[in-house]
Amino acid sequence: MKAAIVGGGVIGGGWAARFLLNGWDVAVADPDPQAERKITAVLDNARRALPALYDRALPPEGRLTFHANLATAVVGADWVQESVPEVLEVKHRILPMIADAAGPNAIIGSSTSGFKPSELNAVGTGAIVAHPFNPVYLLPLVELVGDADTCARAAHILRGVGMYPLTVRQEIDAHIADRLLEAVWREALWLVKDGIATTAEIDEAIRMGFGIRWAQMGLFETYRIAGGEAGMAHFMAQFGPALSWPWTKLMDVPEFNDDLVDLIATQSDAQSGHLSIRELERLRDDNVVAMIRALRRTGSGAGGVVTAHEAALPDAGERDSLPVTVTRQVPSSWTDYNGHMNETHYLEASSLATDRFMQMIGADADYIASGRSYFTVESHVCHLNEVHAGDRLTVTTQVLAGTGKRLHLFNRIWRDDVLAATVETMLLHTDLSTRRTSDPDPAVTARLSNWVARHAAMPAPNGAGRYVGQRP
Amino acid sequence: MKAAIVGGGVIGGGWAARFLLNGWDVAVADPDPQAERKITAVLDNARRALPALYDRALPPEGRLTFHANLATAVVGADWVQESVPEVLEVKHRILPMIADAAGPNAIIGSSTSGFKPSELNAVGTGAIVAHPFNPVYLLPLVELVGDADTCARAAHILRGVGMYPLTVRQEIDAHIADRLLEAVWREALWLVKDGIATTAEIDEAIRMGFGIRWAQMGLFETYRIAGGEAGMAHFMAQFGPALSWPWTKLMDVPEFNDDLVDLIATQSDAQSGHLSIRELERLRDDNVVAMIRALRRTGSGAGGVVTAHEAALPDAGERDSLPVTVTRQVPSSWTDYNGHMNETHYLEASSLATDRFMQMIGADADYIASGRSYFTVESHVCHLNEVHAGDRLTVTTQVLAGTGKRLHLFNRIWRDDVLAATVETMLLHTDLSTRRTSDPDPAVTARLSNWVARHAAMPAPNGAGRYVGQRP
Structure with a gap:
């Protein structure tokens, strides 16, 4: 699959990263000689952040090319994303050029945050609005507006690169999210202009409170x-009348002049000026990754999007005749004060490998839902080499024994070609209602026996049967 | 310390939980016979959520009492929080009663979301606005408005219970955060009323995008x-003109009538009606806890508040003549598909215990910043008993050996009086610049030697020196 990105700014770069890291070839069209530098900077951020959302490796990166000529970039693309400046005349000039160069089945999306499809399509290009949110490589939301069939096809493609398409059924200036943002922006500018609060205080009022809820x-x-058990109608009855309270009268627009710009810019410098934009971006990305990962457990919002996307990622194969049970990138949240992956996450990687091996022998989610599972009873971790944020890990699983209730595994954690750790682990099959050991289902036993037979002739691994402090 | 909570609804209950779980005695004043039931429900939620933010146990809970009589509850309180309905006449009746019963040094806070102190103090009670955000036991933000000295004293107290006081320097209707919320609420009601988006679509537009940023x-x-490297002024130049774009004209207030209430309530039922309010609360709390925990690593926002508060929590003592190196509650995010704490977090608890022991021998943050640390080289975990979300864990650390570069520890993880796991672990002292082993600083060696001597006569622990699969 090929994506053409027309316009290589922060948003275009985010789109490029989203497609590229999901295995698409990406052609960037921008006459700006700085485009390659700018896109590379976004990609640097994306490569450390996006894969960290997943507990499984993304597909190999696609091929990235840069083009001064728009038609060269667009030809043969399955998706063309226009992210040129938010000026209608510019979009009216660029979109027909895209339509001319693109194939008949290509989807043409515009990143416009404000214009309606009817405004964009005044020149008949068949484009839809595909409005993303910065950073495009991390936030799942894309607002789709336009022809229903095209939006449906677009939604399918965007889900494939881990995004959350929200189809807006009726076109409106600024779609949905930016209307809400605009409302807050107006109110926030008033608060600063009137000296009620600084930009820093407003940010604290958001992130220490309702931001976390939202x-x-x-x-x-x-x-x-x-509203409590009485529900939404009760809440409306309580809160609705506030619509006519005095503070709702402050709804006119503050005059946009140099004084207002200076005021905001000066306060923003005081608040965040100790960090460069690059540092702020990385801080934001680390936070966004960690929070989305935190949401994966319940499946709420973006957490659910990542989990669904991960399930569709391709399986890994074998290594040294052993099944690869984990391939993944190390998120920065797995590292500690020593500047390397904390010991805890070696066991986490091994635990994920064991989960995968359990699935392979049929002890999967359905099996567990039927009241049977394996419990780990002991593990021995040998740390052989350091691992850092961004490293790619591969874990293989070798069966040392698997008869009756017992399952004895040896997981090797590789950092590229370096053996980073071994984890020897013993599990016992357990009845989840009595919490006592029990024999596995015959189908599980049969699959496990196959693996035992395949691994029986392998030599005993170095590091197995060890006690702590034993000389190698 | 004693807090009196006047008004036992969701907000009053949240305040009660916040104080109680931080070791304060709490007296609730509410004539409603349902108050105790309501507050108990909030406390059930708070007990499973608030301690899960911390990697260290909160102080023992204070004493909770219920009073139909306001004066009885208020007498002797250091903090009195008024959370009665948002009706000025009611607040004017209750606040003087509080002022009469309270001591001269008590702080009187009002949970009002809309009224200014000048409106509340028309009757001369000395109250300040202390406006919290639901759930009060989890979200740190409290807006303080009123007398500067009282606000400063109040801020100090609130920080002590893990909150983030934001002092609003100039009184204004609805303070700061609710002005922003009100702006979004107006815009969202328009979007629903005009049929542009449903309540569910608006929620997705928020939580899949800018909500995560905020x-x-x-x-x-x-x-x-x-705005990129060009900064805030550049962003203002780009985005500022939007203030006069067409969509900013839609700022009048939708008529609040039964049709609007029905529309919103019906859509909300379709969106969330499959979950009870209690289930929604627990889902929200699990998500909020997990996200705030995720922010602890960078220290951003609420994550920094929790970490600072945790550092001020009291130290644990000894158990079985061994230092207690961890006391903590198990967050629900530590559990897995088997309904119990995942193996990974046994090692995490042990790792935190080892960190604490390193601090005790002087291998603390300053020491690590000077370029030296201990690296774990191997660990053996024996899982003896299951642990569940909400369980209190205590970890003790025994030194098995500690000479030269080697540090050999044995951590026992207790769930109340049940030994849940043992973790035997070997660490080597390391030079962080060369990443090679090295001898510790003499001061560290001396402190460690003291511990070695104190533990030398202890019998070798059951579970140490084991290999995986060895019979007990």
Whole structure:
């Protein structure tokens, strides 16, 4: 699959990274000689952040090319994304050029945050709005507006690169999310202009309170809870009248002049000027990754999107005649004060490998739901080499024994070609209702026996049968 | 310390939980016979969520009492929090009653989301606004408005219970955060009323996109990044003109009538009606806990608040003549598909215990910053008993050996009086610049030798020196 990215700014770069890291070839069209430098900077951020959302490796990166000529970039593309400046005349000039060069089945998306499809399509290009959110390589939301069939095809493709398409059924200036953002922006500018609060205080008012609520449930579900068992109608009865309270009168627009710009810029420097934009971006990405990963457990919001996407990623094969049970990138949140992966996450990687091996022998989610599982009873971890954020890990699983209730595994954790750790682990099959050991289902036993037979002739691994402190 | 909570609804209950779980005695005043039931429900949620933010146990809970009589509850309180309905006449009746019963040094906070102190103090009670955010036991933000000296004293107390006081320097209707919320609420109601989007779609537009940004940086810092290296003034120049674009004209207030209430309530039922309010609360709390924990690594926003608060929590003592190196509650995010704590987090608890022991021998943050540390080379985990979300863990650390570069520890993980696991671990002292083993600083060696001597006569622990699969 090939994506053409027309316009190589922060948003275009984010789109390029999203497609590229999901295995697409990406052709960037931008006459700006700085485009390659700018896109590379976005890609640097994306490569350390996006794979860290997943507990499984993304497909190999596609091929990235740069083109001064738009038609060369667009030809043969399955998706063309226009991210040129938010000026209607510019979009009216570029979109027909894209339509001319693109094949008949290519989807043409515009990153416009404000214009309606009817405005964009005044020149008949068949483009739809595909409005993403910065950083495009991490935030799943894309607002789709335009022809219903095209939006449906677009949604399918975007889900394939881990995004969350939200189809807006009726076109409107600024779609949905930016209307809400604009409302807050107006109010925030008033608060700063009137000297009520600084930019830093407003940011604290958001991130120490409702920002945390909104990251996982949004506005209405949060208020539904506030209404208690009596529900949303009760909440509306309580809160609705506030619509006519005095503060709702402050809705005109502050005058946009140099004084206002200076005021905001000066306060912003005081608040965040100790960090460069690059440092702020990385801080943001680390936080966003960690929070989305945190949401994976319940499956709420972006956490659910990542988990669904991960399930569709390709399986790994074999290594040294052993099944590869984990391939993944190390998120920065797995590292500690020593500047390397903390010991805990060696066992986490091994635990994920064991989970995968259990699936392979049929002890999968359905089996566990039927009341049977394996419990780990002991593990021995040998740390052989350091691992750092961004490293790619591969874990192989060797069966040392697997008869009756016992399952004895040896997981090797590789950092590229370096053996980073071994984890020897013993599990016992358990009845989840009595919490006592029990024999596995015959189908599980049969599959496990196959693996035992395949691994029987392998030499005993170096590091197995060791006690702590034993000389190698 | 004693807090009196006047008004036992969701907000009053949240305040009660926040104080109680931080070791304060709490007296609730509410004539409603349902108050105790309601507060108990909030406390059930708080007990499973608030301690899960921390990697260290909170102080023992204070004493909780219920009072139909306001004066009885308020007498002797250091903090009195008024959370009665948002009706000015009611607040004017209750606040003087509180002031009469409270001692001269008590702080009187009002949970009002909309009224200014000048409105509340029309009757001369000395109250300040202390406006929290639901769930009060998890979200750190409290807006303080009123007398500067009282606000300063209040801020100190609130930091002590893990909150983030934001002092609003100039009183204004709805303070700061609710002005922003109100702006979004108006815009969201328009979107629903005009049929542009459903409540569910608006929630997705928030939580799949900017909600995640705001949970960690807020509005202005996010836009600073969007401005790139050119900074905030550049962003303003790009985005500022939008203030006069057409969609900003839609700022009048939708008529609040039964049709609007029905529309919102029906959509909310379709969106979230499959979960009870209690289930939604627990989902929200699990998500909020996991996201705030995720922010602890970088220290952004609420993550930094928790870490600072944790550092001020009291130290644990000894158990079985061994130092207690961890006391903590198990967060639900530590459990897995088997309904119990995942193996990974046994090693995490042990790793935290080892960190604490390193601090005790002087291998602390300063020492590590000077370029020296201990690296774990191997560990053996024996899982003896299951651990569940909400369980209290205690970890003790025994030194098996500690000479030269070697540090050989044995950590026991207790669930109350049940030994849940043992972790035997070997560490080597390492030079962080060469990444090679090295001898510790003499001061560290001396402190370690003391511990070696103290533990020398202890019998070898059951479980040490084991290989995987060895019979007990």
